[in-house]
Amino acid sequence: MSQLTPATVLELWEAGLGSSPAARADLLLVSAVADRRDDRPADDVEDWPVGTRDRALLEHYCPRRAVLDAVADCPACGSALDVAVDAQALVAESSPGPVTVDVDGHRVVVRAVTVGDLRAVPAGGSPEALRDALLERCVVRATYDGSEVPPDQLPPAVVERIESTLDELDPTGDLEVVLTCEDCGERWSETLDPVRFAWAALESSARRLATDVHTLARAYGWREQDILALSAFRRHLYLSALEP
Ligand SMILES: [Zn+2]
Structure with missing residues (x-):
């Protein structure tokens, strides 16, 4: 700072x-x-x-x-923990993409979610509406058997793969830390x-x-x-x- x-x-x-x-x-x-x-x-x-x-x-x-x-509160004994974290070290590199995903005969070219995407999607919607809006923006091209498929008509299995690909491109959305309770020794991870x-x-x-x-x-x-x-x-x- x-x-x-x-x-x-x-x-x-x-x-x-x-x-x-x-x-x-x-x-x-x-x-x-x-x-x-x-x-x-x-x-x-x-x-x-x-x-x-x-x-x-x-x-x-x-x-x-x-x-x-x-x-965080310890899930075992309820103690409140102060945690020292090197947040910068937890942040992995992100890649903008695009990358091509092949699943169930679908070929999808997808790029990482950007700051511009977050600014453009409407605030206050349901998680599903947000996901659909981001999918619409991040799927560069989707085809089945060579013909174009609109992002909102992709089957759930394909959408799932796209979402995991987005996570791999940009793994820093959440910082995962492993914590140990000083009082009782319990270990767990917190996001x-x-x-x-x-x-x-x-x-x-x-x-x-x-x-x-x-x-x-x-x-x-x-x-x-x-x-x-x-x-x-x-x-x-x-x-x-x-x-x-
Ligand atoms: Zn504890």
Whole structure:
């Protein structure tokens, strides 16, 4: 999170508080891309596979080794666990495709789901409606015996294969972590959503900053914008001077 200014952290947090997860992902992405120092053109994010977006969000917003507060309850004893996870290391590379899938006489050319797809599909529909809309966009061409088949008329077995192919192209939709309970030794795996993870990291930074602003403003009478303009080093210096 070192690239973000304190003021930006608070602005993003405030802007995303009441938003849906999809809108938050977009908000975080736009800011992450605007902050990048490399030469990639900013307007290509529509073509990014979702996993590439997730990787960019984790790189931009999550510290190298983030501790997730009480991310999970032990299924055996119910203890709440704080988990330290290197989220960036969990993110696999994604491939945009396209790839060709042959199943039951059908030949389907399919590409990974992109940021543009997620922006284009209507929000708030059923999971089935979402799947159909994404299928419509990600199936580049489908044929049976050489003749064209519309994506919505593909048999369930073919759709299933397409979905597993989409997962293989872009395996980062969910971060799978294996957890061990410190209290009872139970081991299980938990799935973490990268957007939720990035948002949680931003939120905990924002809450810490807000507390610092409150403490310094009350003690010294400084204005919020002046406190946020301080370097982290000097902020901590003045805070530590207040400690008894
Ligand atoms: Zn336990």
